[in-house]
Amino acid sequence: MSAHSHVDGQLPHEPEKATLEGRNKVLGFWLFLGGETVLFGTLFSAFLALRDQVGDGNPTSQELFQLPLVAAATFILLTSSLTSVFAIQAMHTNRVKSMLNWLILTVLLGAGFLGLEIYEFYHYVHEGHGFTTSAFSSSFYTLVGFHGAHVAFGVFWITMLIVQTFRKGLNTTTAPKIYVAGMYWHFIDVVWVFIFTVVYLMGKVG
Amino acid sequence: MDWLTTVDHKKIGILYLIAGGFFFLIGGLEAILIRIQLWRPLNDFVSASTFNELLTMHGTTMIFLAAMPLLFALMNAVVPLQIGARDVAFPFLNSLGFWTFFFGGVLLNVSWFAGGAPDAGWTSYVPLASPLYSEGKGVDYYVIGLQIAGIGTLIGGINFLATIINMRAPGMSFMRMPMFTWTVFITSALILFAFPALAVGLVALMFDRLFEANFFNVNNGGNTVLWEHIFWIFGHPEVYILILPAFGVISEVISTFSRKRLFGYSSMVFATVLIGFLGFMVWAHHMFTVGLGPVANALFSIATMLIAVPTGIKIFNWLFTMWGGSIRFTTANMFAVGFVPTFVMGGVTGVMLASAPADYQYHDTYFVVAHFHYVIVGGLILGIFAGLFYWWPKMFGRMLNETLGKICFWLFFTGFHLTFFVQHFLGLMGMPRRIYTYLDGLGFNNMNLISTVGAILMGLGTIAFLINIVITSMKPKNAAYDPWEDGRTLEWTIPSPAPEYNFAQTPLVRGYDAFWKEKMEGKNAMTPAEPLGPIHMPSPSILPFIMSIGLFIAGFGLMYHQHIITIAGLVITFGCMFTRSVKDDHGFHIEPDELHDKGVKA
Numbered sequence: 001m002s003a004h005s006h007v008d009g010q011l012p013h014e015p016e017k018a019t020l021e022g023r024n025k026v027l028g029f030w031l032f033l034g035g036e037t038v039l040f041g042t043l044f045s046a047f048l049a050l051r052d053q054v055g056d057g058n059p060t061s062q063e064l065f066q067l068p069l070v071a072a073a074t075f076i077l078l079t080s081s082l083t084s085v086f087a088i089q090a091m092h093t094n095r096v097k098s099m100l101n102w103l104i105l106t107v108l109l110g111a112g113f114l115g116l117e118i119y120e121f122y123h124y125v126h127e128g129h130g131f132t133t134s135a136f137s138s139s140f141y142t143l144v145g146f147h148g149a150h151v152a153f154g155v156f157w158i159t160m161l162i163v164q165t166f167r168k169g170l171n172t173t174t175a176p177k178i179y180v181a182g183m184y185w186h187f188i189d190v191v192w193v194f195i196f197t198v199v200y201l202m203g204k205v206g
Numbered sequence: 207m208d209w210l211t212t213v214d215h216k217k218i219g220i221l222y223l224i225a226g227g228f229f230f231l232i233g234g235l236e237a238i239l240i241r242i243q244l245w246r247p248l249n250d251f252v253s254a255s256t257f258n259e260l261l262t263m264h265g266t267t268m269i270f271l272a273a274m275p276l277l278f279a280l281m282n283a284v285v286p287l288q289i290g291a292r293d294v295a296f297p298f299l300n301s302l303g304f305w306t307f308f309f310g311g312v313l314l315n316v317s318w319f320a321g322g323a324p325d326a327g328w329t330s331y332v333p334l335a336s337p338l339y340s341e342g343k344g345v346d347y348y349v350i351g352l353q354i355a356g357i358g359t360l361i362g363g364i365n366f367l368a369t370i371i372n373m374r375a376p377g378m379s380f381m382r383m384p385m386f387t388w389t390v391f392i393t394s395a396l397i398l399f400a401f402p403a404l405a406v407g408l409v410a411l412m413f414d415r416l417f418e419a420n421f422f423n424v425n426n427g428g429n430t431v432l433w434e435h436i437f438w439i440f441g442h443p444e445v446y447i448l449i450l451p452a453f454g455v456i457s458e459v460i461s462t463f464s465r466k467r468l469f470g471y472s473s474m475v476f477a478t479v480l481i482g483f484l485g486f487m488v489w490a491h492h493m494f495t496v497g498l499g500p501v502a503n504a505l506f507s508i509a510t511m512l513i514a515v516p517t518g519i520k521i522f523n524w525l526f527t528m529w530g531g532s533i534r535f536t537t538a539n540m541f542a543v544g545f546v547p548t549f550v551m552g553g554v555t556g557v558m559l560a561s562a563p564a565d566y567q568y569h570d571t572y573f574v575v576a577h578f579h580y581v582i583v584g585g586l587i588l589g590i591f592a593g594l595f596y597w598w599p600k601m602f603g604r605m606l607n608e609t610l611g612k613i614c615f616w617l618f619f620t621g622f623h624l625t626f627f628v629q630h631f632l633g634l635m636g637m638p639r640r641i642y643t644y645l646d647g648l649g650f651n652n653m654n655l656i657s658t659v660g661a662i663l664m665g666l667g668t669i670a671f672l673i674n675i676v677i678t679s680m681k682p683k684n685a686a687y688d689p690w691e692d693g694r695t696l697e698w699t700i701p702s703p704a705p706e707y708n709f710a711q712t713p714l715v716r717g718y719d720a721f722w723k724e725k726m727e728g729k730n731a732m733t734p735a736e737p738l739g740p741i742h743m744p745s746p747s748i749l750p751f752i753m754s755i756g757l758f759i760a761g762f763g764l765m766y767h768q769h770i771i772t773i774a775g776l777v778i779t780f781g782c783m784f785t786r787s788v789k790d791d792h793g794f795h796i797e798p799d800e801l802h803d804k805g806v807k808a
Contacts, residue, residue, distance in 0.1 A: 020372070020373075023372055024295040024296065024368050024372055024373075027295075027368050027371060027372055028295060028296060028364055028365070028367075028368040031364045031367050031368060031398060032364055034398055034399065035360060035364070035398045035399070035401070035402045036402065038398075038399050038400075038402040038403055039402035039403075039405060039406055041403075042402065042403045042406035042407070042436060042439075043406055045435075045436075046406065046410060046421065046432060046436070049429055049432050050421070050427065050428065050429060050432070053420075053426075053427025053428070053429075054427065055426060055427050131417065131418075131419060132417070132418040132419060132420065133420075133426075134420055134426055134427045135420040135421065135423070135426055135427030135428045135429070136427065137420075138413065138414075138419035138420045138421055138428075139421065142409070142410065142413065142419070142421075160784065160787060160788070163788075164787070164788060168790070173790055177787070
């Protein structure tokens, strides 16, 4: 019932599910991710419908995409998923300091990914692949940009959680928030795996 | 001020009722203006362009700003009570959902005063809705207003799913849940999976209109059929989102006023789930004439007709519930009983439309208009009226006047059938939908006149309901716990209106129709599942209101390309999110000795 049902230092094994509020938050977030799946599913459908609509004289995906750069971005983002797992593991064993370190590393990797994406977009625009160039470019920037916006939001969010944990410590109020942010981070990683496959690999060879 | 900050689901239900009712009146007024324009051939009551705006705003308002909020009003007022919960899972988000819906709706209607309302139909088909053909700001208001309102709906859906899964009273298994709660559960799942698709469609259209993207711009490789797919993969489930809770209301009302257990409860649950599933499988039946090909048309035809099976199960279960019952014709039950044949008629024309070859004949005629008004007005609105008359005492502590209620029923019911029954024949005779006038001598005159008279009767019925509300609100609050005396479910075990903590002690549920079961064993109260103790309550908050205002401001900035205003609006919204996140709010407790007379004041 109460948010203060634990004694300091004796965190329950799964602190994110120790209170009804926490359980609601985790369940509600799973449901939210269900909605996000439809959101990205629709964006993917739109992209697949339009990806060959390049128009005359505009660069195609084969000419545009550079797999080494995208592979590096993928590697960075997937690693950040691993570090967020370590953070949640540390949370479950009540090692607050270790958890914070892993979260900070996650945020840094996320920011690194964003940096590469911004560079990539900048590069494409100089190749003549602007947002308004063709149906392909509009759907490309919308899909990949939506994902990028999700990453940016996640970076901001987890940073705020780190600050909060520094001030308030780990308890049954902050634990569900961190756990849920971890779920979010995995979700945007999974979406990226699909983007890597459907947008980049299929765009290069398919 | 209290109403701006409330997080109490019962008060939010009342807010939804007021706002949804207000938009219902606006949408109804638009409908009556449409009918006045069409009452005789070559009428010039409104101009063609105004007619397009009226038509678009009537559809958009009724679906998004009237029907859905009125359903959310009933959901908020009833679902936590029916499952024996003290609250919803996310009281803060519940309030946020209301305010985003409200400001999205206001934004849409501001368009009337800002140089023209949306005029591309409620489906906003491209290229008609593209910047090329719809030059004014109208469709911009549509994409942004609906986007903001849609956020609210999505939040509401998630909230009810989590509430129903996590917060049922001890003993309330899924197969003991009241039928209305079941239908809300499935509807919420549909909302969760349908609204994000609409969000993407609206974003794409917004990008096309405001930032010169090419999703639907054929000159640059865009695809207009893509819009139709995205819109209907949302839009078809949407009609089931609307009708399923009405089914739930009808199940409750008919069972209560027949003094019988709902016939075939488990088949009702099965039918609800199946309708929810099939609702997602049939979107392309709106697109038979697009040219998807015979295979796609055949598959979507069959899938569509399949929906008649679970719907038929429901119809027969209602009939068998009434069969042999001792039926009381209260106003609520008259609406419920009137619903059954009306909805069957709407369903039958649905099966007719589901036949792809026949659809080539019916397509874009008044036959389609008649069909969907039979299911949405004859189904949903009759269901909402039934639910409002039934639960009004639980929401406000006062019984609505029965005589006025019956006047309302007969005016509305007669008016409805007058308006829409003849439209089937207008459609078969070839009168196209969405036209602002027609020539004399086509044989359309008389039936259009009848239709207009019917619409005015429906308006009078609505006025009778408003008078009823006014008269009722002047009477003392003296409704009993169980004012219909045949209440079967948990909401009738607590005072009318419900206290802010709902249940002083969480009830122990021992079977389906929990309260009825106790009554049959000679008790008049539930067995508590816990000792009397302090009750934890969430604190009220102004943040949801401010967050929604932030989105409202950002919407204007986007439309008029004032990026500073957009950013300022978003800063307000995100600032509130930030405040909410860092400021821990543990709520407050109501102690056992305060547990008396804390009813909702309205």
